[in-house]
Amino acid sequence: xxxxxxxxxxxxxxRYPRRPDAYESSFPAAVGVVDPAARLPGVAGVCPTGAIExxxxxxxxDRGRCILCGSCVRAHPEVFSWAAxxxxxxxxxxxxxxxxxxxxxxxxxxxxADLARRVRRLRRSVHVRHLDAGSDGxxxxxxxxxxxxxxxxxxxxxxxxxxxxHADILMITGAGARGMIAPIARTLEAMPRPVVTIxxxxxxxxxxxVSPSYATSGGVGALLPIDVWxxxxxxxxxxxxxxxxxxxxxxxxxxxxxx
Amino acid sequence: xxxxxxxxxxxxxxxLVDRLADRLDAGDRFASLMGTDTDEGLRLxxxxxxxxxxxxxxxxxxxxxxxxxxxxxxxxxxxxxERDLHDLFGVTAAGHPRLDPLTLPxxxxxxxxxxGRPGAPWSIQPDEHILPRLVVGTGLFTIPHGPVRSxxxxxxxxxxxxxxEDIPELRxxxxxxxxxxxxxxxxxxxxxxxxxxxxxxxxxxxAHALAFAHAVEALGGVRPPRxxxxxxxxxxxLERIANHLDVAMRLAxxxxxAVATARFGAHKERVLRLxxxxxxxxxxRGVVVPGGVxxxxxxxxxxxxxxxxxxxxxxxxxxxxLMNTSSFxxxxxxxxxxxxxxxxxxxxxGPVGRASGLADxxxxxxxxxxxxxxxxxxxxxxxxxDARARLQxxxxxxxxxxxxxxxxVTELSTMDPATPLCRSVGFADGRGIGWAEAPQGEVLYVLExxxxxxxxxxxxxxxxxxxxxxxxxxxxxxxxxxAFIEASFGLSMAGVAL
Numbered sequence: 001x002x003x004x005x006x007x008x009x010x011x012x013x014x015r016y017p018r019r020p021d022a023y024e025s026s027f028p029a030a031v032g033v034v035d036p037a038a039r040l041p042g043v044a045g046v047c048p049t050g051a052i053e054x055x056x057x058x059x060x061x062d063r064g065r066c067i068l069c070g071s072c073v074r075a076h077p078e079v080f081s082w083a084a085x086x087x088x089x090x091x092x093x094x095x096x097x098x099x100x101x102x103x104x105x106x107x108x109x110x111x112x113a114d115l116a117r118r119v120r121r122l123r124r125s126v127h128v129r130h131l132d133a134g135s136d137g138x139x140x141x142x143x144x145x146x147x148x149x150x151x152x153x154x155x156x157x158x159x160x161x162x163x164x165x166h167a168d169i170l171m172i173t174g175a176g177a178r179g180m181i182a183p184i185a186r187t188l189e190a191m192p193r194p195v196v197t198i199x200x201x202x203x204x205x206x207x208x209x210v211s212p213s214y215a216t217s218g219g220v221g222a223l224l225p226i227d228v229w230x231x232x233x234x235x236x237x238x239x240x241x242x243x244x245x246x247x248x249x250x251x252x253x254x255x256x257x258x259x
Numbered sequence: 260x261x262x263x264x265x266x267x268x269x270x271x272x273x274x275l276v277d278r279l280a281d282r283l284d285a286g287d288r289f290a291s292l293m294g295t296d297t298d299e300g301l302r303l304x305x306x307x308x309x310x311x312x313x314x315x316x317x318x319x320x321x322x323x324x325x326x327x328x329x330x331x332x333x334x335x336x337x338x339x340x341e342r343d344l345h346d347l348f349g350v351t352a353a354g355h356p357r358l359d360p361l362t363l364p365x366x367x368x369x370x371x372x373x374x375g376r377p378g379a380p381w382s383i384q385p386d387e388h389i390l391p392r393l394v395v396g397t398g399l400f401t402i403p404h405g406p407v408r409s410x411x412x413x414x415x416x417x418x419x420x421x422x423x424e425d426i427p428e429l430r431x432x433x434x435x436x437x438x439x440x441x442x443x444x445x446x447x448x449x450x451x452x453x454x455x456x457x458x459x460x461x462x463x464x465x466a467h468a469l470a471f472a473h474a475v476e477a478l479g480g481v482r483p484p485r486x487x488x489x490x491x492x493x494x495x496x497l498e499r500i501a502n503h504l505d506v507a508m509r510l511a512x513x514x515x516x517a518v519a520t521a522r523f524g525a526h527k528e529r530v531l532r533l534x535x536x537x538x539x540x541x542x543x544r545g546v547v548v549p550g551g552v553x554x555x556x557x558x559x560x561x562x563x564x565x566x567x568x569x570x571x572x573x574x575x576x577x578x579x580x581l582m583n584t585s586s587f588x589x590x591x592x593x594x595x596x597x598x599x600x601x602x603x604x605x606x607x608x609g610p611v612g613r614a615s616g617l618a619d620x621x622x623x624x625x626x627x628x629x630x631x632x633x634x635x636x637x638x639x640x641x642x643x644x645d646a647r648a649r650l651q652x653x654x655x656x657x658x659x660x661x662x663x664x665x666x667x668v669t670e671l672s673t674m675d676p677a678t679p680l681c682r683s684v685g686f687a688d689g690r691g692i693g694w695a696e697a698p699q700g701e702v703l704y705v706l707e708x709x710x711x712x713x714x715x716x717x718x719x720x721x722x723x724x725x726x727x728x729x730x731x732x733x734x735x736x737x738x739x740x741x742a743f744i745e746a747s748f749g750l751s752m753a754g755v756a757l
Contacts, residue, residue, distance in 0.1 A: 001580060002518040009573075012525055023532065028539050048451045069454050069545060082539070131407055132414040134438050137753035138461030138542050141505070144411045145531075148524030162409035179385040179435040179756075180414060183406050209455050214372060214380040215363075215439030234461065236541060 013152045016238065017245060017252055024086045024238040030231060031073060032083035033061050033098050038076075046075045049202070049209050063088065063231040064096040064205035087251075089198075089230045089243035091115060093205070093221070096231055112249075115227050118194035119248050122168050125157040126248060129167030131187055133220050134177025134210070139201045139234040143171060151237050158244055164190040169247060171240075172224075175203040175210045176217030184223055196247050198228040200240065205229050272328050275318050280333040282307055287314075288606040288619060291703055291719045292330065292340035294348050296375035300324065301350055305337075306692070306703060306719075308606070312625055313692050313703065320350065329355040336605045339727040346434075347372050347441070362756045363437050364389050374441040375707075375715045385434050398422045402738075406435040413752035417741075424737045429730040437756040444716035449475050449549045449686045452713055456704070457544045459718045460754030462505070465491075465498045466697030467704075467718065468547035473627055473693030474706035475549040479684040483628070486671070487551035487680045492629040493563075493667045494534070494543040495695065496660035501530040502698030502749065503610075503653035504574070507581065509746035510650060514587045522577050526570065533558075533566050551681030560672035564665070571661045578654045582647075591647035595732040595744030598644060605728045608721040609700020610656065611748055613640045614648035621696040633666050635659055646747035653749070686711045697721055699750055720754030 014021045037058045044052045051065035052072060059079055061072070072080040090096050092108050119126075130143055146153045147160065161167050164187045172184070188195065199220050202208040207218035217223055230243040245251045283289055288308040295302045301320045306313050320327055329352035330337035341352040342361035349371045352358060364385050365371060372380060405416035416432035440459055444452060456471035457464040469491060476482065483491070504527040511519035535541040537556040546552055556563065581587060597607060602615035612619060618640050622630040638655030641648035686708055693704045700721025707715040729748055736744065 002516060002584070005522065005577065005580060006518040009525075027535065048454055067454065067458075068540065070539070071450075130411045132412070132436070132752075134436050135413065135753060136458040136461030137413055137751040138464070140411055140413055141462055141531075142541075145524070145528055147411075148528050149521045150525055150528045160411060164407070174436070175438060177414075177436050177438055178383070179387075179437055180406065181384075182387070183414070183435065187407050203458075209451075209458055210438050210440070210443060213439035213443050214383045215437050233458075233544075234542070236535075 012149050013155065014150060016241070017250070021238070026084050027086050027236055027238065028082035028084055029086045029236055029239055030063055030083045030088045031061060031066055031068065031070070031080055033059055033079065034081050035079045036060070038079045040076060040079060043072070043076060043079070046072050049206070060097050062097045062206070064093060064229060065202060065208070066231060067202050067208050067233040086236050086238035087242045088232065088235075088239055089228055089246050091228055091246060093226075093229050096205070096229055115196070115247065116249050119196060122196070123248050123250060125159070126168050126244070127159050127161040127166050128169045128171055128244065129161055129164045129187070129191070131170055131172045131184065132174055133172055133180040133184055133204070133223070134174035134216055135201065135203060136210075139173035139203075142234045142237050143173070143200065143240060145237040146240060151241060153241065153244075156245075165192065167191050168194075169196045169198060169244065171198045171200050172220050173200045173204055174220070175207040175213070176220040176223050178215055178217065181217070181223060184220070188224055196228070197224060197226050198230060198243050198247060199226045200230045200243070201235055202231055202233045205231065208233060272318060275316070276328060276330055276333055279305055279307070279316060279330065283334060286310075289334055289336040290606065290701070291705075291724075292337050292344065293705060293717045293719070294344050294350065294374070295707065295715045296348070296373050301348060303327070303344070304705065305330070306705070308619065308625075308701075310624060313694055315692065315705070325349070326351040326353045328353055331355050336727075339723070347374060359391055360389065360434065362434055364434055372439060372442050374445070374717070379439075379442045379445070385437065390432070396420070396422070396427075399427075406432070415752045415755070419738065419741070421738065426733040426736060426738065426741070429733060431726060431730060433726070433752060433756040435756070436752050440757040441717060444713050447713045448711065449684075452716065453547060453549060456718065457542075459757065460697070460699075460702075460720050460722060460751050461542060462502060462751050463498060463697040463699060463702065463720070463754070465494045465543040465547060466695045466702050467720075468544075469495060469628070469695035470693045470702040470704040470718070471706070472547050472549045473695065474691035474704045475686065475693070476684055476691075477693060478687045478689050478691035478706065478708060481550055481682050481684040483551040483682060484679055485629075486555070486674050486678050488629040488632070489667045489670055490552045490556060490680070491547060492633070493556070493664055494538070494546050495628070496663050497530060497534050498543055499698045500657050500660050501527055501534070503657050504530065506653055506746060506749040507578070507650065510591070510646075510743060511581065511587070513742040513746055514590050516584065516587060519577070519581055519584070519587075526574050526577070529570055529573075533563075533570070537563070548681060550684035551679075554680065555676065556671070560668045564668045567661060567664055567668070574657060578657070582651065582654070588647060590740070590743055591650060591747070592645060594646045594736055594740050595747055596644045596734060597728065597732045599642065601728065601731060602644070606724070607728055608724050609697070610649055610652045611700065611725050611728075613638070614652045615644040616640050616642045621694050621701050625694060627695065629667065633663055635662050635666075646743050649747040699754070700725060718754075718757065720751070722750040722752070722754035726750055726755055
């Protein structure tokens with residue numbers, strides 16, 4: 001019976017990344033700065049997580065801190081706006097800050113070259129281990145969603161594994177709860193080299209709204225080296241998929257730079 | 260200070276325990292126990308769910324008091340709450356059967372978070388060395404599951420004590436995810452507080468935001484306008500559908516039914532996308548604000564209706580087929596039985612309680628938002644008390660949710676779009692209690708405000724309350740039943756250790 005049921009709706013799987021996906025490109029997965037040169041001295045106070053910085057140079061927004069509450073968009077629609085498109089992951093934490101002049105490209109390309117060297121043998125088949133370091137639980141839902149037939153990451157040679165011993169990529173969620181510091185170290189130790197790490201969500205990047213707190217580390221960056229930063233609260237499955245492809249250098253040419 | 264004063268205090272406390280126990284015998288439900296540091300000493304607050312409201316009972320331990328008579332011997336449901344109190348405040352429940360660390364293991368001389376006290380500790384490191392490790396019994400050994408689990412799941416450690424197959428004893432260690440949420444609330448305003456409430460238990464964001472907003476509205480004496488009540492209910496029910504589909508998916512996955520897992524996963528994705536199109540967040544975040552809602556749904560009512568009917572016609576036949584798949588049902592029937600008596604004693608919440616014959620549901624008993632204005636007959640509780648009943652009640656509730664949403668959509672389509680969606684609500688000083696029925700069960704917020712800032716906020720998730728009874732459901736079940744029993748509870752660990 002289930003066999004027939006499985007055929008009922010035909011193919012529901014997205015063709016992303018080979019073809020664009022309307023849901024991926026239309027989802028408001030980030031906030032952008034429309035007018036980076038605006039002079040808004042008190043605007044930083046609008047943001048509950050301190051993601052906005054404003055001075056004589058203009059306005060900058062750190063997507064690694066942004067929890068997508070939209071306070072800034074409502075208060076200053078002429079400066080901030082929702083940005084459509086889920087491809088918001090970055091290999092350099094500094095590039096998550098939008099509204100800024102691009103950083104010097106040498107450091108960034110060195111970072112990418114190092115990552116490319118590590119993932120050379122992983123490109124076509126990669127095993128991912130997830131690790132929760134104090135998330136609110138929603139990030140896990142979105143990671144789990146990658147396995148449903150709509151995203152079906154198996155078609156791209158991406159597999160989730162139960163054991164860190166079989167894993168190439170570590171996807172880590174949560175603000176870095178202190179109770180997870182030792183388990184994180186043990187998990188990382190158990191993984192074969194090379195290891196690629198992905199920090200999933202604003203909580204993992206900066207601690208989000210949960211930090212500062214006596215019980216968290218204000219993000220997992222303080223606990224282990226991170227290769228790919230995935231903003232969002234939580235990031236959508238497409239953003240997560242983009243992050244994995246970005247780590248593997250498999251994002252189709254011409255689509256890598258977003259901001 | 261003489262001993263006499265202390266003794267009198269202890270006597271008073273004992274009388275209070277008796278009073279609480281009498282109320283429970285008379286039919287009230289033990290809902291929560293919390294502490295608040297005040298100038299007069301540590302104030303303990305027990306919350307009782309009466310037939311139509313949630314009632315607080317306060318008593319104060321004078322400064323310097325380090326213990327109080329434990330509630331647990333008379334009120335077993337207080338078991339975890341008193342362990343949590345000990346971790347956060349360092350206060351000892353005298354006569355507690357097993358006061359092991361729960362949410363934050365610390366040695367006796369460590370600094371503790373002490374919610375309610377101004378200021379917060381800079382850093383507190385949980386000390387896993389003080390956790391008891393002894394297993395006593397012939398041929399018993401311990402299988403640790405976690406804190407890093409297999410698959411994509413939240414961190415928690417289950418210590419299964421077993422002679423090889425059955426599970427006579429199960430210990431749950433939840434502290435790994437402790438985030439210090441209660442202290443983090445302190446000093447926030449209402450607008451930021453609701454954002455943090457959405458992140459206490461991320462898969463029940465709407466329910467937590469609602470319970471928080473209800474507490475603020477109780478303080479301010481404000482009721483949101485009707486369209487806001489309807490939109491809140493719409494999102495709360497969509498969240499319920501998504502969560503129940505997640506449970507169905509995990510159960511199907513545990514049984515290795517690949518097609519069923521894929522189908523329920525796809526249905527769930529469809530619900531999350533609908534929520535995302537309504538409000539911009541796949542988890543309904545930003546919808547609820549104290550006093551009302553942020554905006555009208557971004558989809559026209561007839562589009563919501565079309566999407567809902569497509570969803571229902573996809574889910575219901577799959578639910579029916581799943582409940583008739585014998586290889587699946589065999590794994591759930593008589594698995595993880597939570598006896599009705601135990602469920603009543605413990606005050607089991609949500610679908611877990613309703614699968615064991617309990618009818619309590621905040622949407623009916625203590626209605627909020629639009630629940631008492633809509634015509635619906637809540638699903639009859641099941642009495643078979645097993646994992647199968649817990650899944651069946653969830654499918655029943657999905658059915659109810661579709662009925663509710665259908666009515667809400669009808670009302671929204673006749674609504675004047677110019678009606679205000681939010682009433683202004685001040686952040687008055689005092690204490691407010693708010694609740695909401697999350698997919699996991701009742702969520703409770705106790706909120707204390709002074710000078711327009713949160714002085715103390717204590718969320719209590721159904722996950723915390725129900726996880727305490729989880730380990731009592733393994734009578735005769737074996738290791739391979741574990742995944743089914745766990746999934747059938749449908750809890751989120753983020754809401755447990757806070």
